[in-house]
Amino acid sequence: MRTQVAIIGAGPAGLLLGQLLHRANIDAVIVERKSANYVLSRIRAGVLEQGTVNLLHEAGVADRLRSEGIVHEGAEIESVGARHRIDFKGLTGKTVTIYGQTEVTADLMTAREASDAPTIYEADEVRLHDIDSRFPRVSYVKDGVRAEIACDFIAGCDGFHGVCRQSIPADAWQAHERIYPFGWLGLLVEKPPIDKELVYINHLRGFALCSMRSSHRSRYYLQCTLAERVEEWPDERFWRELSARLDPALATRLQIGSSIEKSIAPLRSFVAEPLRYGNLFLAGDAAHIVPPTGAKGLNLAASDVFYLWQALREHYRTGSNTALDQYSSRALARVWKAERFSWWMTHLLHRFPGATSFEQKIQEAELSYLFQSEAAQKVLAENYVGLPY
Ligand code: APR
């Protein structure tokens, strides 16, 4: 098989790139290790920046987002009983939209099916070949038979554990990484959210987040230790611990129920640099990871895809490689600012085991300053709604 762009991974990054390329009349084949249903069963964040929403419109996959997405003009931060609303709209003129990553993925899969563009699911042993040449190839095993795709470019959209980044010689890229000494225990429940907006909580017992997917589905998180296992957290224990971290007025509004999903995720900051090797381009989680505080993961995947789509379009329309050559530096300039913000918000809101009294006092001063200073709130709001592309 031959195509112009071989996309590895059918997560949001790969599917969005595939859809944008399809609309630009550029051929792409998507190769995914798992089944479509497996990809759709992964529960991830659900806060879309305006830039991400705009790109989904541009890709022609925003009909359901338009009718079901919930626009939020602010979010609340609570610290040791004091609650403060950050007015995104008032401070920046911008908003965010609540719409689950699972829904974004489902909409992209529907569009891809309708377009008849090829997607190979359940492809085993995906390998990249000759990526530093003008004739790169991708091979994989499907139903026991090895097949090959010849292409001009490979888009590595295969997530943090994928094969693409690992295919780059060790001396041709650098990893920048921070691992945090805690995780997030998440629970999804078919009950109305506790509040109209998201509530981020810094509590003595640890961080908590009250989020939502819709007016009848809520998502809650608790900071937990890395040693903890989901089995140790029956629903009753989760609800008890969450209530203990909420201020009493908020706790009385909590509607509990049986969890639909419960999982623990570690927190990590990671950036691979550069994002290009030969004709392989990394995008999304394959290239970088942020801790979930601030919900930047999907939004960063979208901005990478925006730059890569523009660069590939320029190449095929004009023959120019200028934007392809600039892809890594353009994408990374935005990535690093979101990495900084996610790292900062993680430090602001979590309890760090072994923190010195000095570190604890600095965190309290940072929160107090945020609550008192409109300038500080504006900095948070500007980053939360998303920096420009
Ligand atoms: N071959 C083919 N596909 C692979 C391989 C492989 N060797 N390894 C992984 N994949 C697939 C995964 O099964 C997954 O479906 O690549 C896809 C990567 O998708 P995501 O992990 O969702 O990453 P991305 O599309 O970059 O989306 C970024 O999703 O992971 C969240 O927090 C992240 O919200 C952010 C967004």
Ligand code: PHB
């Ligand atoms: C979520 O709804 O899953 C979510 C929301 C905001 C975050 C992280 C996760 O910062």
